[in-house]
Amino acid sequence: MSIVLASQSAARRALLHGAGVPHDAVVAGVDEDAVKATLLAAGQGPREVADALAEAKALRVSQARPGWVIGADQTLDLDGRLYDKAPDLAAARSRLVELRGKTHRLHSAVVVAKAGRPIWREIATSSLTMRDFSDAFLEDYLAREGEAALGSVGCYRLEGPGAQLFAAIEGDYFGILGLPLLGLLDFLRREGALAA
Numbered sequence: 001m002s003i004v005l006a007s008q009s010a011a012r013r014a015l016l017h018g019a020g021v022p023h024d025a026v027v028a029g030v031d032e033d034a035v036k037a038t039l040l041a042a043g044q045g046p047r048e049v050a051d052a053l054a055e056a057k058a059l060r061v062s063q064a065r066p067g068w069v070i071g072a073d074q075t076l077d078l079d080g081r082l083y084d085k086a087p088d089l090a091a092a093r094s095r096l097v098e099l100r101g102k103t104h105r106l107h108s109a110v111v112v113a114k115a116g117r118p119i120w121r122e123i124a125t126s127s128l129t130m131r132d133f134s135d136a137f138l139e140d141y142l143a144r145e146g147e148a149a150l151g152s153v154g155c156y157r158l159e160g161p162g163a164q165l166f167a168a169i170e171g172d173y174f175g176i177l178g179l180p181l182l183g184l185l186d187f188l189r190r191e192g193a194l195a196a
Helices: 010-018 032-041 046-062 089-099 135-151 161-165 173-177 181-190
Strands: 003-005 068-078 081-083 103-114 117-130 166-170
Touching (some): 003 010, 046 081, 046 103, 046 117, 103 181, 117 173, 135 161
Antiparallel strands (some): 068 081, 117 166
16 A cells, blocks of 8 residues: 655655655645644644644555555644744844743654544653854854755754754654654555555
């Protein structure tokens, strides 16, 4: 049975590819801003937003595609506040200044759907503490990363120079990269979608 990733995220595709999971990737076409606004207005927090967006993506694609459809989303939570991706490098600089010396959480949700209904889900929450880096380091980091810093909500790639921003990290490495992979692989093996 086919496996479809309801995302064009390069990081998520790379994780599945690296783990040897054959899959197709398609754009889910979910209005993420509308989903976020509805959930936040209802008093839901960043963790619930990640879960709802992952489910919405999986369900949308699974209504049109057969097989196992993987939806995933990640939110950044600083003191209960939800953050979106920075639109430009000036906003990325402000975001990193705000996160500097503090601990934030990343909530990475994954939902597998089949035939238009959710079958399995997992949410991995990781805590990341940024070190109190200097302004000079920040400028050098942004100069080296450039537009790549805008690819994640935290303005860093842990698998790249962004690792130098941190003093401590607790949690699932794959979840931090955007896809709680080990639980997903276990589910797919149990269902016969991958060799056991």
